[in-house]
Amino acid sequence: MRVFGLWAAAGLAAATSCVLGRADAKAILGVDLGSLFMKVAIVQRNSPLDIVTNLHSKRKTEQMVLFDSGSRFYGSDASSLLARKPQLTPAHMSVMLGRTADHPNVQVLSERHYPLTPTFNETRSGVGLTVDGTEFTPEELVAMVLSHAKDITAAYGGGTQIRDVVLTVPGFLTQHERRALLDAAALAELNVLALIDENTAAALHMGIDMISEEPLNYLFYNMGASALQVSVVQFHSYERKETKYATKGKVVGSFQVKGKGWDATLGGEAFDARLVDFMADEFNEQWNKKRNDGVEKDVRNFPRPMTKLRLQANKVKHVLSANSEIPVFIDGLHDDISYQTHLSRAKFEELCHDLLLRATLPIETALKSANMTLEDIHAIELIGGGMRVPRVQEEILKSLGGKLDLGMHMNGDESMALGAAFHGANISTAFKVRHVGMTDINPFPISISLVDLESEDAKKGTLGKLFGIGKKEKEEKKANDEEEEAWSKHATLFKSFGKVGLKKTIAFTHDEDVHCAVDYEESDLLPPQTEHAIERYNVTGVKKFAAEMAEKGLGKPKVSLQFEMSTSGITKLIKAEATVEEIVIVTEEVDDDEAANETEAAAATETEAVPVEEATPVESDKEKAEEGETTKEGDNSTKGDNSTKETKEEIKPKKKKKTKMVEKEKKKLYKRTLDISSYHIGSIKPYTAEIMAESVAKLKELAQRDHERMMLEEARNKVESYIYKIKNKLMDDEEEIGKVSTEEQRAALSKLSEDAEEWMYEDGYDADIATFEDKYVELSTPAEMIFFRMAESTARPEAIKDLRAKLNKVEDLMTKWETTMPQVTEEERTDVLGKVEEVRKWIADKEDAQALLKASEDAAFVSVDCPLQTKSLEALVARLNRKPKPKPPKVEKNETEATNETDAT
Numbered sequence: 001m002r003v004f005g006l007w008a009a010a011g012l013a014a015a016t017s018c019v020l021g022r023a024d025a026k027a028i029l030g031v032d033l034g035s036l037f038m039k040v041a042i043v044q045r046n047s048p049l050d051i052v053t054n055l056h057s058k059r060k061t062e063q064m065v066l067f068d069s070g071s072r073f074y075g076s077d078a079s080s081l082l083a084r085k086p087q088l089t090p091a092h093m094s095v096m097l098g099r100t101a102d103h104p105n106v107q108v109l110s111e112r113h114y115p116l117t118p119t120f121n122e123t124r125s126g127v128g129l130t131v132d133g134t135e136f137t138p139e140e141l142v143a144m145v146l147s148h149a150k151d152i153t154a155a156y157g158g159g160t161q162i163r164d165v166v167l168t169v170p171g172f173l174t175q176h177e178r179r180a181l182l183d184a185a186a187l188a189e190l191n192v193l194a195l196i197d198e199n200t201a202a203a204l205h206m207g208i209d210m211i212s213e214e215p216l217n218y219l220f221y222n223m224g225a226s227a228l229q230v231s232v233v234q235f236h237s238y239e240r241k242e243t244k245y246a247t248k249g250k251v252v253g254s255f256q257v258k259g260k261g262w263d264a265t266l267g268g269e270a271f272d273a274r275l276v277d278f279m280a281d282e283f284n285e286q287w288n289k290k291r292n293d294g295v296e297k298d299v300r301n302f303p304r305p306m307t308k309l310r311l312q313a314n315k316v317k318h319v320l321s322a323n324s325e326i327p328v329f330i331d332g333l334h335d336d337i338s339y340q341t342h343l344s345r346a347k348f349e350e351l352c353h354d355l356l357l358r359a360t361l362p363i364e365t366a367l368k369s370a371n372m373t374l375e376d377i378h379a380i381e382l383i384g385g386g387m388r389v390p391r392v393q394e395e396i397l398k399s400l401g402g403k404l405d406l407g408m409h410m411n412g413d414e415s416m417a418l419g420a421a422f423h424g425a426n427i428s429t430a431f432k433v434r435h436v437g438m439t440d441i442n443p444f445p446i447s448i449s450l451v452d453l454e455s456e457d458a459k460k461g462t463l464g465k466l467f468g469i470g471k472k473e474k475e476e477k478k479a480n481d482e483e484e485e486a487w488s489k490h491a492t493l494f495k496s497f498g499k500v501g502l503k504k505t506i507a508f509t510h511d512e513d514v515h516c517a518v519d520y521e522e523s524d525l526l527p528p529q530t531e532h533a534i535e536r537y538n539v540t541g542v543k544k545f546a547a548e549m550a551e552k553g554l555g556k557p558k559v560s561l562q563f564e565m566s567t568s569g570i571t572k573l574i575k576a577e578a579t580v581e582e583i584v585i586v587t588e589e590v591d592d593d594e595a596a597n598e599t600e601a602a603a604a605t606e607t608e609a610v611p612v613e614e615a616t617p618v619e620s621d622k623e624k625a626e627e628g629e630t631t632k633e634g635d636n637s638t639k640g641d642n643s644t645k646e647t648k649e650e651i652k653p654k655k656k657k658k659t660k661m662v663e664k665e666k667k668k669l670y671k672r673t674l675d676i677s678s679y680h681i682g683s684i685k686p687y688t689a690e691i692m693a694e695s696v697a698k699l700k701e702l703a704q705r706d707h708e709r710m711m712l713e714e715a716r717n718k719v720e721s722y723i724y725k726i727k728n729k730l731m732d733d734e735e736e737i738g739k740v741s742t743e744e745q746r747a748a749l750s751k752l753s754e755d756a757e758e759w760m761y762e763d764g765y766d767a768d769i770a771t772f773e774d775k776y777v778e779l780s781t782p783a784e785m786i787f788f789r790m791a792e793s794t795a796r797p798e799a800i801k802d803l804r805a806k807l808n809k810v811e812d813l814m815t816k817w818e819t820t821m822p823q824v825t826e827e828e829r830t831d832v833l834g835k836v837e838e839v840r841k842w843i844a845d846k847e848d849a850q851a852l853l854k855a856s857e858d859a860a861f862v863s864v865d866c867p868l869q870t871k872s873l874e875a876l877v878a879r880l881n882r883k884p885k886p887k888p889p890k891v892e893k894n895e896t897e898a899t900n901e902t903d904a905t
Contacts, residue, residue, distance in 0.1 A: 027158050028428060029165040030421025031149055032198065032414075033142070033181075035092050036225035036269070038063045039414055040149050041421035042158050043431065049421060051414050054152040060413060061152065064091040065144050067131050071709045072702060074148040086115040086307040090129050093141035095226060097184065098177035098684055101127050103529045105226070108265050112273045112310075115303035125685040126180070139180055139687065140695050143187035147703075150188070163191045166424040168416050169569075171197040171229055172262045172443065172527070174520070175534050176684050178569055183687040187695055193424050195568035198222060199231035200440050201419030202383050203255055206410055207436050208422060211237045211253045216378045219363065221396060223386030226267040230362040232259040232370040232377070240435060254437025259370025259497065261362035264527060266355060268317070268386035274351040275313035275343070279328070280306070283339045290337060305334035320345045321388050349391050359392050360399035369443070369497050380404050383412040445496040445521040446534065446571055448506065448563070450489040453513035453538055487512070494565050496523060501567040503574070511546035511556045514539040518563075518571060531682040539576045541674040549580045549670065556580075559674070576674040584668050589659050708769075715772035720760060722776060726753040726783050733790065740789035742856045749783055785858070792859055796850075799863035800843060806870060807836050810877060823883050832880070835873045842869055 027044035029052075037060040040052040054061045056076045066078035066089045073081070082089050092109060099106050101120045106127065110117040118127035121135070128135045146165075154160045167185065169178060178195055185192045196204075199220045206218075215236040222229045234256050239249030280299050288296055299305050308330055319326045325344040333339040349356065367373060380400065387393065393406055411418075423438070425431040493504060516537040520526055539561065546557050557578035564574045680686060687695070730737065730750055737746065756779055764771065814829045849860035 026430065027153075027162050027164070028193070028421060028424035028431070029149065029153060029158075029162060030168075030201070030417045030419070030424060031146065031165055032168045032201070032417035032420060033094050033145070034063065034224055035095050035227075035267070036063060037061065037413075038145060038149060039417040040153060041414070041417040042153060042156070042162075043421045043425045043433075044158060045431070049418055051417065052149075052153050052156045052158065055155060061148070062091075063094065063145055064089050065093075065141060067134075070705055072144065072706055074145070083304065083308050083311060086303045088132055090116050090131055090136070090141055092226070093129075093138050093145065094181070096127055096129075096138040097142060098174070098180035099127065100529055100531075100683060104527060105264055112269065112276070113300050113306045115307065120683070124691060125683060137695065139184040139187060140699060142181070142184035143695075143699060144702075146185060146188035146190055147699075150190070163189065164193055164424060164428070165190045166194050166196055166420040167192060168198045168201050168420050169195050170227055170262070170264070171199060171231065171260050172227075172264055172525075173569070174444065174526070174530055175570060176531065176686075179686045183692070186687075186692070187699060193427055195570075196420055196423050197231075197257075197440060197569075198224075198416045199229050199233075199260075199383075200257055200438070201417075201423065202381075202410065202415040203231070203233045203235075203257070203419070204423055204436060204438055205415045205419035206381070207235055207253050207255050207438075208434065209253075210235055210255075211251060213237065217258070217372065217376050219366070219377050219380040221363070221380060221382050221387060222384040223359070223392065224267050224384040225269050225386070226265070228263040228266045228359065228362055228386070230261040230366040231257055232366050232372060234258050238437065240437075252435050252437065254439075256439040257441050258372065259366045259368070260441065260443050261365030261367075261369065263358055263362050266358050268314075268384075268389075270355055271317055271348075271352050271386070271389065272310060272313040274355070275316055275348065276306070276309045278347075278351055279309050279313065279339065279341065282341055283309075283333060283337075286339070287335065287337055291335075299334055302334055308333060309339075316343055317348070317389070320348050321390060345390075352391075356391055356395050359395050363396070363399055374400060374403060377404060379407055381407045381410060383410060383415055385413065387412065440500050440567065440569075441497045442494060442500050442565060442569055443497055443525055445492055445523055446494040446565075447519055447521045448491060448493045449517040449519065450508075451515050451517075452487050453515040453540065492521065493518070493563055494571065496525065498565075500565050500569055503562055503564045505560055505562045507558055507560045509556045510542060510559050511550075513541070513543050514559065514561075516561065516573060518573070531684055533680070533682045534571060535573075536679050536681060537573050538677045538679075539573075539674050540677070541672060542578055545578050545580075545670075545672045545674075552582070554580050554582055554670075557672075573676060573678070576676050578672045578674055580670045582668040582670065583665050585663050586666055587661055587663050590662055591659060712769050712772070715769045715776070716760075716765075719756065719772050719776050719779070722779050722783075723753050723757050723760070726750075726779065729783075729787065736790050736793070737786060740793055740855050741786045745782075745786060745856065749786065752779060752782065789855070789859065792862055793855070795863040796859065796861070796866075799866035800847070803839070803843065803866045803869065807839055810836055810873065813877070817880075821880075821883070821885075823885050824880050828880055832873070832876055835876065839869045839873065 027042055030041040030043070032039040032041075039060050041049065042052050043049050051059050053059055054075055058076065061075040062079045064074075064078045064082070066073040066081055066085060068081070068085060068088055078089055092114070095105050095109070096118050101107075101118055106118060116129055116131065118129050118138070120126075121128040121137070124137055126137060126139075128137050129141065130136075150162060153162055165185065167181060169181060173181075181195070182192055199222050202220060202222065203218070212235050215234050218233045218235060220229075220231045220233060222231075235253065236255070237251050237253050240252045241249045283299050283305075284297070287299065291297070299309075312328060312330055316326055316328060320343065323345070325342065328339070328341045328343055330339045367377075380396070382393070382396075396406060422433070422436075425433045426436065426438075487510070489508060491506065493506075494502070516539060518534045518537070520530065520532045520534065522532075526532075539559075542557060542559055549555070549557060557580050559578050560576070561573060562575040563571060565571050726749060730746065741749075756775060759775070764775065767775075810832065814832055817824050817829060846861045846865075853860060
C-alpha cells in the first residue's frame with residue numbers, strides 16, 4: 001500500500017461533535033455513571049453547583065433495577081431486595097455497553113459469580129440480558145437508570161423538563177462503548193452535550209479555582225468499583241479575552257491531560273471477589289461436612305447465598321479499612337446452615353496480595369505516556385472509593401519513593417459528577433460561568449484506509465457472474481487489473497495519546513468514488529476482543545465530477561476528506577469535497593507604460609489573489625482566519641489608495657494615457673461537495689432506527705405500567721389510610737363524635753370501616769383503581785358527614801361570635817363618623833345601619849332554626865356562611881370611607897384689610 005500525506009488542523013474544535021446536542025435549558029445535569037453507584041450533580045440559574053439527593057435523601061444511587069411483579073424499582077428500593085431476588089436485579093449495566101460477551105470486563109462478571117450474565121444477540125448485534133423471561137439490551141437498562149436520574153432531579157427541585165446532560169466515562173472506553181452510551185441516553189430522552197473522562201472531570205472540578213503562574217503537574221489516582229485509572233494532568237494559566245473587542249485579556253485557569261494509564265478490571269469489587277471466594281470455600285467445607293453424603297456441593301452455584309456473601313464481603317472490606325479484624329456471621333446462608341468466621345486485615349491483604357501489586361502499575365504507564373518521571377510530578381490526588389483501603393495507599397507511597405504525600409483534598413465520590421456539570425455549563429450558551437480551559441487526549445491510535453468504491457457497472461458485472469453473464473466483461477477487467485495495481489491508501493489519522501477536539505484533513509488526487517474505512521490500529525493499549533472496525537464511509541460524486549472535468553479537458557480532481565476527533569472521543573467524517581483548478585487566459589486593458597511590468601507579474605499577482613483554500617488542499621481554522629484578516633486589510637488599503645487618487649484628479653487636470661490590450665493568466669476553481677453515507681460492520685454495532693423504535697416502545701410500555709402501579713398504590717394507600725382515620729377518630733374523639741351522632745350512626749360507621757379493612761386484605765387487595773376509588777367514596781361519604789358536624793359544633797358558634805363583633809364595630813363606626821366624617825350624610829349612615837339589622841335578623845333566624853334540630857342532624861347553616869352575610873355591608877362601608885372631604889370655603893379679603901397688612905409690614 002502507498003502512504004499518502006496527512007495534514008492536521010492544529011486548533012481545538014470550538015464545538016462538540018455533530019452527534020451531540022447543544023444546551024438551551026435552565027439546568028444541566030452532570031451524571032457520573034459508575035459501575036456500582038450513580039452520582040448526579042446539577043447546575044442551574046441562581047443556584048450553586050450541587051449534588052442531587054435521591055428519594056431516600058442519599059447523595060448516591062445504586063446502579064441497579066429490580067423487576068418484580070411487572071414493576072421496576074430503583075436505587076435503595078432495588079438494593080434492599082437484592083439478596084432475596086438477585087436474578088431479578090440486573091446491575092453493572094454500563095460495563096456491558098458496546099462490548100461482546102467475551103470481552104474481559106464482561107467475562108469478569110461471570111468469574112465473580114454474578115447471577116445475570118449477558119449473552120450475544122445476533123439480531124441486536126450486541127449483548128443482552130434476560131430478566132424474568134424478557135430480554136433487555138444494556139442500552140435499555142442504562143436508559144432506565146438515566147430516566148431515574150431525571151426523576152430524582154425533578155423531585156429534588158430541578159424541574160421536570162431537564163434534558164441536557166454531560167456523562168462521565170472511563171478514559172479507556174472505545175468508540176463502540178461511547179456510542180452505545182449515547183444510544184442509551186437517547187432512549188432516556190436526554191440531550192448529551194458531551195462525554196467527559198472521569199479523571200478529567202475531577203481535574204476540572206479541582207481547577208475551577210486554580211490559577212497557577214507556573215505549570216503544576218498533578219497525578220490523579222482513581223480506583224473505583226470496577227476499574228483503576230491514573231491520569232497525569234498539567235495545570236497552568238493564560239490570558240483570555242472575554243470578547244473580541246476587549247483590549248486586555250483576563251488570566252484564567254487551564255489544564256491539559258498529558259498521559260493516562262489504567263487497569264480495567266482492578267477495582268474495589270476485585271478485592272470483594274477475593275473475600276467472597278474465601279468465604280465460599282469455608283462455607284463449602286462446613287456445608288459438605290455437615291451433609292456428609294459423599295457429594296461435594298458448591299455454594300457458588302446458588303445465586304442467593306452468593307449475593308449475600310458479596311454484600312457481606314463489601315461490608316468486611318469497609319470495616320477492615322478502619323479496624324484490624326471483624327467477626328462475620330450470616331444467619332441461614334444456605335440450606336438452613338449459618339456461616340460464621342473471623343477475618344483480620346492481615347488475612348485480607350494476604351488474599352489480595354497480587355491485586356495490591358497491580359495497583360501501582362498504571363502509575364508507570366501514565367508517566368510513560370506523558371513522557372514524565374516522578375520528579376516532574378508536584379502532587380498526587382486520590383479519588384474513588386477503592387483508594388480507602390490502607391494497603392493500597394501504602395503501595396502507592398512505596399511506588400512514589402516517599403517523594404510525595406497522598407492528597408485527599410477532594411470529595412472522591414462526588415468530584416467527577418460536579419466536574420461534569422460544570423463542564424456542561426462551560427460549553428452551554430445558557431450559562432455564563434468562570435472559564436476553565438481543558439484539553440484531553442485519546443489513548444488509542446486511529447487509522448484510515450481508502451480504496452475505490454465499486455461502481456454500479458461493476459456491481460452489475462458481479463450479478464452477471466452469478467447468473468452466467470458478464471463473462472467477457474470479467475475477463476477484460478481481469479486483464480486491466482493485471483496491468484494496473486489496485487488503488488489504495490492508508491495512514492494514521494489520530495495518533496495514540498493525541499489531543500481530542502481536533503479536525504484533520506487528508507487530500508489526494510483521484511477520479512473514482514472512494515470507500516473509506518476508519519479503524520483502530522494494532523496497539524497494546526486496546527483491550528482484548530475489541531473490534532478494530534469503527535465506521536465505514538462511501539464517498540460518492542467523485543467519478544461524476546471527474547467525468548465533467550474531463551469533458552472540459554481538465555485533470556483529475558483533488559479530493560479532500562475532513563475528519564473530526566470530538567472532545568467526547570468520537571471520530572467522524574464530517575466533510576468531503578473535490579476541487580479542480582483551471583488556468584484561463586483573459587484579455588485586459590492596461591496602461592501602455594505599465595503593460596510590460598504587469599505582464600511579467602500577472603501570474604504571481606493572480607496567485608496571491610486566490611484564497612488559500614483554493615491553492616492548498618488543507619489548512620487550519622486559524623490560518624483561514626488570518627487569511628481573511630489579511631484580505632480585509634488589503635481591501636481597505638486599496639480603497640484608501642483609490643480615494644487619494646481621485647482627490648488628486650480633482651485638483652490636477654487628468655492626462656490622457658495610452659492603453660494596451662494584454663493577456664493574463666487567471667485561476668478558475670471548480671468545487672463539488674461530495675455525498676457521504678456511513679455504515680458499521682462487525683459483531684458490535686450502534687443502534688439502528690428500527691431497533692431504537694423497538695426499544696422506545698418497550699420502555700414506554702414499562703413506564704406506563706410503572707405509572708399505573710403508582711396510581712394503584714396511591715389509591716390503595718388512600719383507602720387504607722382512611723380506614724385507619726375512621727378507627728382513630730371513633731376512639732380518640734369519642735366524646736365529641738358522641739355529641740353529633742347517634743349510636744346507630746357510630747355503629748354503622750365502625751362496621752363499614754371493619755368490612756372495608758377485611759375486604760382490602762382479602763378480596764380487594766388486587767382490585768383495580770376504579771374499585772378503590774368507589775370504596776373510598778363509600779367510606780368517606782357517611783364519615784365526613786359526622787366529622788363535619790363535629791367540626792361545626794365548635795366552628796359555628798365562633799363564626800357567630802365573630803360576626804356579631806363585626807356588626808358592633810360597624811355601629812360604633814357610624815357613630816364616630818357623625819363628627820369625624822361630615823361628608824357622609826345621615827341618609828348614608830342610616831343605610832349602613834339598616835344592613836346591620838338585616839344581618840342581625842339573619843343570625844336570629846338561623847339560631848332559631850338550629851335550635852329546632854338535633855345535634856346528629858345536618859345543621860341549618862354552617863360556619864362559612866357567616867362571613868358571606870357582610871360582603872355587601874363591607875363594600876358599602878369601604879366606599880363611604882373613600883368619600884373625599886368637602887373643600888373649605890375660600891375667604892376673600894377687602895382692600896382696606898390688604899392695605900393695613902401692607903402698612904404693618
